[in-house]
Amino acid sequence: MSNLLDETPTPAQQGFFFPAEWHPHAATWLTWPHTEASWSRERLELMMPAYLDFIKAIADSEPVCINAHNELVMQQARMRLLMAGANMDRIKLLPFPSNDSWCRDHGPAFLINPAKKERMIVNWGYNAWGGKYPPYDKDNLIPTAIAHYRHLDYVTPGIIMEGGSVEFNGAGTLLTSRACLLNKNRNPNLTQAQIEQYLRDYYGVQQILWVEDGIVGDDTDGHIDDTVRFVNEDTVLAAIEHNPADANYAPLQEIHHELRQMTLLNGKPLNIIELPMPDPVVSDGQRLPASYANFLITNKSVIVPTFRCAKDQPALDIIEGCFPGRQIIGIDSTEIVWGLGSFHCLSQQEPGV
Structure with a gap:
């Protein structure tokens, strides 16, 4: 479909907005891992069982569309999915x-x-979190490929923006972090006020709330989807670390302090529910960005990363209390997070209208 021109009214002016993740989905999109960009060949084999469980869990709830690179990768992915017992009627490669x-x-x-x-797509620019992991040229073309596939108009703002850096309540409010969105490795020529205007114009929000930073080991410079997640219009699950000796203690305490100062558009303060951090996950001496907050909400479930520790079940219980009517599915993400992300990072929901 067409790339809307600069003189076209902004998506917000046309009445478009980015809905909350609990809005009904038409599908969830994934991109099949086929290179050694995030996992070595050996690590890819170790993470694949959990990745396949993740796809199967989504497909139990809604269609899954997978960007699978080329015909060879599509064949390999189809064979793995069939062997894992996935419902291929719900999966499109x-x-x-x-x-x-x-x-x-x-x-x-x-x-x-x-x-x-109506629906449309925003084709934000993508530079692999500040140019950290080239090449990223093919990734940067995926939004327009999907727009053509879905026969949707798309608009290209011309700035860098990542889905994991923003969180929405569906009622006009967006949460993000200064460490990421104001980082000079993204949009060095833009001020905070200019970035906020882009968020209003192209996400259709009226309010931007800022926290400072993210968790240790997060190579995205502080994505919000590891720290604070909306579970309804007024309530957030916020990761917390109670051990003062842990490196995440200070940044997460600061986030909670900032959240307590916030007021929503309806005049209410945020309802803040504490979500414990897992025990540290360390590989080859590197602290990995393990967080229960990196869950994916589907039409029927919430898929939560777990990390083989005693805090897994309490975290699942807390999340379950926030999503009545949805099944809470914990999947071991210990091997997946070696790639420095988990289930929310791997997926992008496609809302119905």
């Missing part, structure tokens, strides 16, 4: 080329206009 697997960040941002029963 597409030969859209990619460099890496983090669809939350390189995938499209789907906007909806419920009044007109």
Whole structure:
């Protein structure tokens, strides 16, 4: 479909907005891991069982669309999925080329206009978290490939923006972090005020709330989807570390302090529910960005990363209390997080309208 021109009214002016993740999905999008960009060949084999469990869990709830690079990768993915017992009637493999697997960040941002029963895509720029992991040229083309596949108009703001850096309540509020969005490795020529205007214009929000930073080991410079997640219009799950000796103690305490100062558009303070951090996950001396907050909400479930520790079940219980009517599915993400992300990072929801 067409790339809307600069003189076209912004998506917000046209009545489009990015809905909350619990809005009904038409599908969830993934990008199949096929290179050694995030996992070595050996690590890829170790993470694959959990990745396949993740796909099967999504497919139990809604269709899954997978960017699978080329025909060979599509064949390999189909064989793995069939052997794992996945419901292939709910899974669509597409030969859209990619460099890496983090669809939350390189995938499209789907906007909806419920009044007109219309959707569109925002084709944000993507530079692999500040140019850290070239090449990323194929990843940067995925939103337009999906727009053409879905026959949707798309708009290209011309700035860098990653899906994991923003969190929405569906009622006009966006949460993000200064460490990421104001980092000079993304949009060095833009001020905070200019970035906020882009967020209003292209995500259709009215309020931007800022926290300072993210968790240790997060190579994205502080993505919000590891620290604070909306579970309804007024409530957030916020990661907390109670051990003062842990490196995440200070940044997460600061985030909670900032959250307590916030007021939503309806005048209410945020309802903050504490979500424990897992025990540290360390590999080859490196602290990995393990967080229960990196869950994915689907139409029927919430898929939560677990990390083989005693805090797994309490975290699942807390999340279950926030999502009545949805099944809470814990999947071991210890091998997946070696790639420096988990289930939310790997996926991008496509809302229905």
